[in-house]
Amino acid sequence: MDDARALPLRPRPRRRSRAKAQASDRRELLRDGDGAGSRAAAELERTWQDKPGLRGFLSANGHKTTGLRFVVTAFVFAGLAGIMGGLMRHQLATANSHLVGPDFYNQLFSMHGTAMMFLFAVPVMQGFALYVVPLMIGTRNTAFPRMSACAYWLYLLGGLLLFGAFATNTGPDAGWFAYVPLAGPQYGIGKRADFWNMLVTYSEAMGLMVAVDITTTILKLRAPGMTLRQMPLFVWASLVTSVMIIFAMPMVMLGANLVQFDRMLGTHFFNPAEGGDPLLWQHLFWFFGHPEVYFIFIPALGFVSAIIPTFARRPMFGHDAIVLSLITTGFLSFGLWVHHMFATNLPELGKSFFTAMSFMIAIPTALQIFCWIATIAAGRLVMRTPFLFVLGFFFILMIGGLTGVMLGSVPLDLQVHDTYFVVAHLHYVLIGGAVFPLFAALYYWFPKVTGKMLSERLGRWHFWLFFIGVNLTFFPMHILGLHGMPRRIYTYGAETGWEALSLVSAAGQVINDLGTLLFAINLVRTVFFKSERASADPWGAGTLEWSVASPPPKCNFFALPVVASREPLWSPPAEVTHVQGLSAQIREGLTTTVIDALPDTRYAYPAPEIWPFVAALSVTIWLVWSVWSVPGFAWGLIPPALAFLLWYWPNKKEAIEELKWEGEP
C-alpha cells in the first residue's frame, strides 16, 4: 500500500529525499553534541528544567529528582522505625519493665519490621538505582519516568497512611509477616490488619513499577558501545534485582489481597473450617519474603562492587564471575522459602531439599567475596569512609552468614526457632549485608548528588560508633536466644537471667544511635554550611557518572557518551567519544540494542505532567475507601481509571512539538 494513502493525516515531508529533509530540518531545529558551554547545551538545560511552583514540584519526573525523593523519604521512615526499635530495646533493658504495654509493644515490633522492610530497605535501594543507573549507563532519564514518579507518590502516601494508622492506635500488630489466623477476620479485629494489607499492596505496586522501569532502562537505554559484558557491576545488580522483583512481588500482593478478601468479602482462603489453610499464607508470604532479603542484599553487593575498584585503584578482579554469581544468587533465592517454615508440619524430605539450597546460596556469595579480596589484595588501597563501611560489611555479613548456615539446618533451627537467635541473625544479615553498604554508597555518591564532600572525620566517627554499636546490640542476642529468650515478648521476669545481656544490648543501641546522629549532623553541616565544591570525579573513579559535573546537569550529559571499556574514565580516549544529533528542544534520548548496545532509535521521553500524582492520589482514595466499605472497593476504581486515562491522553502541544522531530522506522 502506498504510504501517502496509508497516512492521510500526518503532515510529514514525505516526498522529499532523506538528505534534503535533514538539511532543511537542521536549519530550524537545534541538535545536541557540542558539549558544555554551547548553545545546544544551554537549550538542553532549559528543556530538562522542571516547571516552577507547586504544580512543577508535583509533576517532576527526572530520574534524579525521583531517586533522591525515594532515598530521603526512605531514610525518614527508617528513622521513625529506628526510634521504635530503640523503644523496644529500652523496654527490655530491665526485667519486669512496664514502660509500654503488650498491645502497644505488638504494634511497635510489627511497625518496626514492616517499615524497615517495606518502607525503607526496598525503596531506598530502588531509589539509588533510579538515581545512579541512568548516569552510569549514559542516558538522560529512565525509560518510564512518569511511572516511577507515580510509584514515588504511591510510596509516600502509603507510608504516611501506615504511620497515620499507627498514630491513631491502628498500627498493624501481627508481626511484619502478618500471619493468619492472627491477621485474619477471626482474630485480627479492628482495622489494624487491613492497613498492613493495604500498605503491602501499595509498596509492592510501587516496587513493581520501578522494577519494570529500571529493567527497561538498563536493557534499552545504555550508551552506544556499552555491551552487556561492559556494563558496570552495580547496573548488573540492579538488573538482577529488578527481574527478581517482577517474579516475586506479585505473590505477596496477591496474598495480601486474598487475606483482605477473607476479611472484607468473607472468602475462606485461610479458614480451615471451610476448606482453606493458614499455612498457605506462610507459603505465599515466604515465597516472596525470602527473595525480598535478596532485593535488599543484591543491590548492596552492587554498591560494594562499585566502591572497591575505586578505592583499590584497579579494575575488579573476576568481573564476569561476579556477574554470574549475582545471577545465580537471584535464581537460588527463589528456592529457599521453606527454611522459614521448618517448624511447620511439612514433609521432612522437602525440608532437606531446602536445607541443601540454603547452604548452596553461600557459594556464589563466597565467590564474590573472594573476587573482592583479590581486588583489594592486588590494589593500592585508599582508606576513605566509603571503604571503611565496605570493610565493616565484610565482618558483619560474615557473622550473619555463619549463623545463617546454622539456621539452615532443620534440627538447629527447631531449637532456636522464634528466639532471639533469629533476631540476631537477621539483623546481622540485614545491617551487615545492606545498611553498611548503603552508608558506603551514601558517602561515595554524596558528592555527585550534592556537589559537596561529607566530612571524613565525622564519617570515621560515624563508622566506628555504628560498628561497635551494632555488634554490641545484636551479638548478645545470639546468647539470649540460645538461653531460650523468645522473640516478641514485651517483658520478662528477673528469674530468667536475661537482664544483663539485654542491658548490654540496649547500651549498644545507644552507641549505634550516637553514630547515626553524627551522620545526620554531617549531612546537615555539609549540605547547608559547607561552601567548598567537589570536583566531577573526587574519588578518581572510572565509571560514567563521574564524567559529568557534581551535581550533574539537568540533562545528565550534554552529549551522550560512546563507551569502549568497562571503566571509560580510566581508559585512553577512543576514536569515537560521543553522540550528536539528538534534539535539544524536546526531551530526547537514544535507544540501543539489548546485547550489543548499537544505536537503534531516538526516543522522546515523556514530559513532566501532574497526572502520575493525581493517579497515585486516586489510588490512595480507592484503597482507603475499600477498607471501610465493600461497595467502595468497586466504585473507588472509577477515579483511578479516569486519572490513568487523562495521564495517557495525548497533549496536543507536546505532540506538535514532537512531530517536528519524528523520523519513521
Place this chain on the structure above:
Amino acid sequence: MGGRAVTRREATPASVPAVRKGDALDVSGLPSYGFAHRSLMWWGNAGMMTIEGVAFGFMIVIYFYLRDIARVWPDSGRVPALLFGTINLGVILASAWPNYLAQKAAQDRSLLRVRLWLYVCSLFGIALCAVRWFEFTALNVRWDDGAYGSVVWVLLGLHSFNLVTDVLDTFVLTAVTYSKPVEGKRYVDIAENCGYWYFVVLTWLPIYAVIYFGARI
C-alpha cells in the same frame, strides 16, 4: 515508499545507521520510534504481562493446593456450567483475528484500517464482557460458600479484571486516533495494546481449563 519496504526494514534493527562524523556518532537520521522489541513500550508491556502472568500462575497453584487438601472438590457439590465459559472460549479465540489485523494496520500506520479493526475489537470486547457476566452467574457457587468458591471467583475475577482493562484501553486508543495530530508512536501503542490482547486470550486457555475441568476431573 511502499508498505512492504517498511515491513522489511522493521525486521533489521538500526536499519538507518548512525553515521560517524569525526569523533562523534551522528544519530539524527535514526527513526524516532520503532515497533515490537525496538520500542520501550514493548519492554514495559512485557514486564506487566510477566507480573500478571506470575499472579495467574500462582492463583492456579493456589487452586490445586486447596484442591489437594480438600476431602470433596468442589466442596459445594455443584460444578460450574460449561455453556458460557465455552462460548467465551470461542469468542475470545475468534477475537485474536481482528486483533491481529489491527496490529498489522498499526505497523503499516494505516489510520483508516487501524480505526476499523479497533472498532471490531471493541465490539468483541463488549461481547466478551457480557458473556463473562453470565459466566459468573453460572459458576453455581458463591465466593463465601467455602475455599472452592473463593478460589474460583478470584481466578475468574483476576482474568475479568484484565479483560475489562484491555477493553477500556481499546476504547481509549480508538478515541486517541481522533485526537490530531496522530504521532507515529501512537501506532506503537496500538500495536502493543494488541500484543497485550494476545496475553488476555492466551491466559484464558489455562484458566478456562482449571475453572471448568479442575472441578470435573
